[in-house]
Amino acid sequence: xxxxxxxxxxxxxxxxxxxxxxxxxxPHKFEIVDLKNYIEVHDAIKxxxxxxxxxxGATAAYGVAQAVINFDGEDISKLKGQIKKASEKISxxxxxxxxxxxxxxxxxSAVKSANSVEDARKKAKKAAKNYADESVLACKKIGEFGxxxxxxxxxxxxxxxxxxxxxVDYGTALAPIRIAHYNKKKIFVFADxxxxxSQGSRITAFxxxxxxxxxxxxxDNAAGYFMQKKEIDMVIVGADRVAVNGDVANxxxxxxLAVAAKENKIPFYVAIPLSTIDPESxxxxxxxxxxxxxxEVLYSYGWTDSGEFLRVRIAPEKSPSRxxxxxxxxxxxxxxYITPEGIVNSEKLKxxxx
Amino acid sequence: xxxxxxxxxxxxxxxxxxxxxxxxxxPHKFEIVDLKNYIEVHDAIKxxxxxxxxxxGATAAYGVAQAVINFDGEDISKLKGQIKKASEKISxxxxxxxxxxxxxxxxxSAVKSANSVEDARKKAKKAAKNYADESVLACKKIGEFGxxxxxxxxxxxxxxxxxxxxxVDYGTALAPIRIAHYNKKKIFVFADxxxxxSQGSRITAFxxxxxxxxxxxxxDNAAGYFMQKKEIDMVIVGADRVAVNGDVANxxxxxxLAVAAKENKIPFYVAIPLSTIDPESxxxxxxxxxxxxxxEVLYSYGWTDSGEFLRVRIAPEKSPSRxxxxxxxxxxxxxxYITPEGIVNSEKLKxxxx
Numbered sequence: 001x002x003x004x005x006x007x008x009x010x011x012x013x014x015x016x017x018x019x020x021x022x023x024x025x026x027p028h029k030f031e032i033v034d035l036k037n038y039i040e041v042h043d044a045i046k047x048x049x050x051x052x053x054x055x056x057g058a059t060a061a062y063g064v065a066q067a068v069i070n071f072d073g074e075d076i077s078k079l080k081g082q083i084k085k086a087s088e089k090i091s092x093x094x095x096x097x098x099x100x101x102x103x104x105x106x107x108x109s110a111v112k113s114a115n116s117v118e119d120a121r122k123k124a125k126k127a128a129k130n131y132a133d134e135s136v137l138a139c140k141k142i143g144e145f146g147x148x149x150x151x152x153x154x155x156x157x158x159x160x161x162x163x164x165x166x167x168v169d170y171g172t173a174l175a176p177i178r179i180a181h182y183n184k185k186k187i188f189v190f191a192d193x194x195x196x197x198s199q200g201s202r203i204t205a206f207x208x209x210x211x212x213x214x215x216x217x218x219x220d221n222a223a224g225y226f227m228q229k230k231e232i233d234m235v236i237v238g239a240d241r242v243a244v245n246g247d248v249a250n251x252x253x254x255x256x257l258a259v260a261a262k263e264n265k266i267p268f269y270v271a272i273p274l275s276t277i278d279p280e281s282x283x284x285x286x287x288x289x290x291x292x293x294x295x296e297v298l299y300s301y302g303w304t305d306s307g308e309f310l311r312v313r314i315a316p317e318k319s320p321s322r323x324x325x326x327x328x329x330x331x332x333x334x335x336x337y338i339t340p341e342g343i344v345n346s347e348k349l350k351x352x353x354x
Numbered sequence: 355x356x357x358x359x360x361x362x363x364x365x366x367x368x369x370x371x372x373x374x375x376x377x378x379x380x381p382h383k384f385e386i387v388d389l390k391n392y393i394e395v396h397d398a399i400k401x402x403x404x405x406x407x408x409x410x411g412a413t414a415a416y417g418v419a420q421a422v423i424n425f426d427g428e429d430i431s432k433l434k435g436q437i438k439k440a441s442e443k444i445s446x447x448x449x450x451x452x453x454x455x456x457x458x459x460x461x462x463s464a465v466k467s468a469n470s471v472e473d474a475r476k477k478a479k480k481a482a483k484n485y486a487d488e489s490v491l492a493c494k495k496i497g498e499f500g501x502x503x504x505x506x507x508x509x510x511x512x513x514x515x516x517x518x519x520x521x522v523d524y525g526t527a528l529a530p531i532r533i534a535h536y537n538k539k540k541i542f543v544f545a546d547x548x549x550x551x552s553q554g555s556r557i558t559a560f561x562x563x564x565x566x567x568x569x570x571x572x573x574d575n576a577a578g579y580f581m582q583k584k585e586i587d588m589v590i591v592g593a594d595r596v597a598v599n600g601d602v603a604n605x606x607x608x609x610x611l612a613v614a615a616k617e618n619k620i621p622f623y624v625a626i627p628l629s630t631i632d633p634e635s636x637x638x639x640x641x642x643x644x645x646x647x648x649x650e651v652l653y654s655y656g657w658t659d660s661g662e663f664l665r666v667r668i669a670p671e672k673s674p675s676r677x678x679x680x681x682x683x684x685x686x687x688x689x690x691y692i693t694p695e696g697i698v699n700s701e702k703l704k705x706x707x708x
Contacts, residue, residue, distance in 0.1 A: 027670035190676075193651065193668065195549055195573040201652070201669040209670050217675040219549040219651050220574050221607025225643070225681040228609065253575025255582065256614045263613045289579070297547065297573050298555070300654035302666030312656030312666055314547065315555040316381035316563050321571040322544075327579040 001164035001171075001178075003030060003210050009136070009169050010055045011062060013128065016070045018062045020050050023165055027206035028303045038067045038086035045093035045100070052166025053240070054139070054273060057099030058132045063090045064107040065128035074117045083108060099275055106131045132168050138273045139170035141340035146176020146236065146271060149336075149343065150185060154233045157190040157223060160251035161203035162238025162271065172238040172271040174207060176338060181213050189215040190232060192223055194251060196296040196323060220253050227264040235261050235268045236338070242270065242277045244353065246331030246346025247284025252324055258333035267335040274339060274354045284328035297321035355518035355525075355532075357384060357564050363490070363523045364409045365416060367482060370424045372416045374404050377519055381560035382657045392421045392440035399447035399454070406520025407594070408493070408627060411453030412486040417444045418461040419482035428471045437462060453629055460485045486522045492627045493524035495694035500530020500590065500625060503690075503697065504539060508587045511544040511577060514605035515557035516592025516625065526592040526625040528561060530692060535567050543569040544586060546577055548605060550650040550677060574607050581618040589615050589622045590692070596624065596631045598707065600685030600700025601638025606678055612687035621689040628693060628708045638682035651675035 001008055003021075011020040018035040024047075025031050033049055035041050041063030044050055050059050067086035071079050087104045094100055110127030114120035150156070162173035170178055180187050189208055194200035201217045208215040218226070226232050235257060241249040248254065248270050261268040281287050298321050299311040315321070331346040341352055355362055357375075365374040372389040378401075379385050387403055389395050395417030398404055404413050421440035425433050441458045448454055464481030468474035504510070516527035524532055534541050543562055548554035555571045562569040572580070580586050589611060595603040602608065602624050615622040635641050652675050653665040669675070685700040695706055 027673075028667075191673075193549065195547065195575055198668045201673070205673040206670045209672050215673065217651055217669045217673050219606065219677070221549055221605075221610065222676065222678055222681075224610035224613065225606060225678045226676070228681065251575075252573065252579060256575065256578035256610055259578065259614050259617045260610045297571055300656055300666060300668065302654055302668040304664060304666055310658060310666065312654060312658055312664065313382075314552045314654065314656040315571045316560045318563050319381075319545075319555070319559040319569065319571050322576065322580070323573070324576055324579045327576075327582065 001169055001207060001210070009132070010165050011050060011059045011168060012132070013062045013066060016066060018059070018066050020044060020059065021165065022049055023051060023203065024049065026165070026203055028307065028309065037070070038063050038089050041066065042089045042093045045090070053097055053099040053276070054135050054167035055165065056094060056097050057103035058135055058168045060090050060100045060103035061107050061128040061131040064104050065124040068111060068124035069121050071117060071121070076114070076117055076120065079117050079120055083111065102275060103131055135167060135273070136169045138340040139167050139172060139175045142172055142271050142273065142338050143170050143175030143179035145343050146269070146338045147179040147183060150176055150180040150187060150234070153186055155188045155190065155231055157192065157226070157232045157235045158204060159192040159200060159237045159254055159257055160194045161199040163204055163207040165203055165207060166238065172273065173236045174204065175271060176236060177213065178211060181211060187213065189213055190223070190226060191215055191217050192220050192253065193217060194253065195220055198301070223257055224260045227260055227266055232266055235266060236271055239270050239272050239276050240326055241281065241287055242272055242337070242349070243281040243283045243287060244277070244279060244350050245283045246334060246337070246349050248329040248334060249284065249287045249326050250329065252327050255327040255329045258329045262333050268333055269336050269338050270334055271338040274341070274352055277349060277353050279353045284330060287328060289327065290325045292323045292325045294321040294323055297323045355523055355561060355564070363486070364519050365404060365413045365522060366486070367416045367420060370420060372413070372420050374398060374413065375519060376403055377405060377557065378402065380519070380557055382661065382663065391424070392417050392443055395420065396443045396447045399444070407451055407453040407630070408489050408521035409519065410448060410451050411457035412489055412522045414444050414454045414457035415461045415482040415485040418458050419478040422465060422478035423475050425471060425475070430468070430471055430474065433471050433474055437465065456629060457485055489521060490523045492694040493521050493526060493529045496526055496625050496627065496692050497524050497529030497533035499697050500623070500692045501533040501537060504530055504534040504541060507540055509542045509544065509585055511546065511580070511586045511589045512558060513546040513554060513591045513608055513611055514548045515553040517558055517561040519557055519561060520592065526627065527590045528558065529625060530590060531567065532565060535565060541567065543567055544577070544580060545569055545571050546574050546607065547571060548607065549574055552655070577611055578614045581614055581620055586620055589620060590625055593624050593626050593630050594680055595635065595641055596626055596691070596703070597635040597637045597641060598631070598633060598704050599637040600688060600691070600703050602683040602688060603638065603641045603680050604683065606681050609681040609683045612683045616687050622687055623690050623692050624688055625692040628695070628706050631703060631707050633707045638684060641682060643681065644679045646677045646679045648675040648677055651677045
């Protein structure tokens with residue numbers, strides 16, 4: 001992704017330091033965080049310095065690799081103890097994130113056959129790089145397949161942030177948009193604010209602005225209006241989890257958007273890497289929905305005119321809130337799933353399960 | 355309405371002073387503003403110390419009446435000049451608000467036949483009181499008709515604030531909810547935050563809390579989730595304008611809500627006084643939609659933990675926004691119109707035009 005004109009990934013490793021973009025500061029400040037060891041990697045995931053399943057997966061892979069690369073000594077059995085400690089710590093950072101376990105496992109498996117600490121260091125380094133590169137390639141493929149359905153002058157609506165910053169690069173929902181832009185298509189993106197955490201106005205708008213992609217932030221309430229006005233040609237969203245039958249768990253508000261898109265005959269696409277398809281969930285009813293803290297709804301977080309980051313209360317002191325983080329969009333509302341293997345319908349989805 | 359256990363109206367007159375609840379301070383502070391003359395009345399409407407068509411109408415009526423009541427002298431022709439000046443000033447406060455003109459005209463007509471300044475004072479005072487009382491009565495009737503369709507344990511969703519503070523008392527969408535509560539029905543209200551101006555989380559939640567009505571503030575994005583979960587039995591919203599055919603112009607987001615309600619077979623009601631039906635608008639296409647300032651979307655306004663009211667930026671410095679203030683909900687999504695004359699369908703609506 002382009003930031004201030006330079007190419008970045010969300011997370012990488014250099015000279016034994018895991019480096020990542022500090023996402024809570026976006027869009028106000030652009031800052032790289034240095035993580036010196038697996039405890040700091042754990043903390044960065046836990047405090048959401050990095051978020052988004054693919055980005056978390058790569059961070060975990062780099063975190064385990066770092067524990068190997070920086071291991072002090074040549075005793076391979078002690079190294080194995082160190083790997084175990086690092087893996088366990090990191091795996092507890094966000095216990096429900098599937099990709100976290102994938103990332104850890106990927107590096108651990110690669111190191112298993114090492115016959116010396118030095119060999120393990122090489123293998124760990126290579127495995128973490130491969131994991132991140134594969135993740136980037138998957139997103140790029142999503143972008144290329146998605147680009148095929150984006151026409152000149154299309155106006156595209158997206159919800160939340162399924163961008164480069166939620167992955168290692170390109171993003172999922174934003175990958176087709178990026179590739180279309182790189183291919184010099186003139187496009188326009190509506191970025192839903194995505195209350196309560198405003199990832200759309202904060203992060204998606206930041207990514208689009210940095211790439212020089214024409215866009216406007218809109219209140220989540222306004223999406224229906226622009227659909228009615230025929231100002232939206234297509235909706236592309238990401239997903240947190242997709243059931244085997246094609247039902248989609250994604251950021252709260254996705255469902256209402258999908259219903260409005262169908263009513264207005266606007267194609268509604270879900271862009272996902274294959275790891276998002278959950279073989280354990282037969283349909284959306286089996287996906288549990290987390291209700292998060294009431295504060296997220298009762299406050300809004302942002303930057304004051306003097307640059308201070310703080311929260312403002314937007315509701316009475318005594319009013320409670322309800323705060324479901326995700327909702328389920330039934331497959332009937334989905335026009336297609338944009339995957340690294342191509343754009344498929346819900347019937348074909350099950351053949352792509354990893 | 356109850357506030358801090360006492361009965362209030364949104365606006366009233368006492369000893370020649372127009373008094374109103376200072377709405378921009380809600381919910382953080384409860385304060386009554388004193389308006390000494392028609393210039394202050396104009397300013398209060400213009401700066402939205404008072405908002406909501408019926409409340410603005412009554413404020414305008416009180417403002418003109420005040421100019422008569424406080425008139426210094428006994429020369430009736432000079433009084434007429436004063437009335438003209440006050441009416442013109444007040445009518446420019448929010449030039450598109452129909453009710454503003456109604457309120458002014460109502461008092462002016464009543465004073466026309468006065469044969470002395472003293473007689474005019476009496477007539478003006480009585481007319482303004484009548485105007486406000488009629489407005490309250492209309493809302494109360496909306497409440498009583500609406501209450502008939504609210505069952506024990508119903509969970510009701512509302513959008514924006516169509517409450518007592520948008521009228522003189524009771525509200526439109528909130529009137530059925532108030533009357534049901536006064537009748538000891540156990541109900542629960544979901545209050546949509548209503549970005550970008552958050553009137554739902556600020557004002558509706560305040561009114562509900564003050565009345566002791568069980569409620570929760572939700573992000574606008576969450577309404578569909580609760581509909582799917584069968585946690586919402588009915589939606590009641592107000593309207594800014596209703597076309598002769600039944601199409602509804604209301605706060606942005608109403609349309610998407612109505613589409614989701616229909617998809618989930620949840621009744622969707624629009625509560626309105628008769629003045630909201632616009633004989634000039636044959637259908638929704640003829641109602642112009644205002645796009646308001648970009649800042650409303652790019653910032654969120656609220657109170658810091660130390661009680662300071664300020665705005666925080668929730669989007670990149672360079673990102674633009676689009677900010678339509680209203681949308682049109684086609685009549686096919688409306689289960690019924692709750693009016694002071696009863697609950698009617700779109701076919702019957704035209705017979706109620708005033």
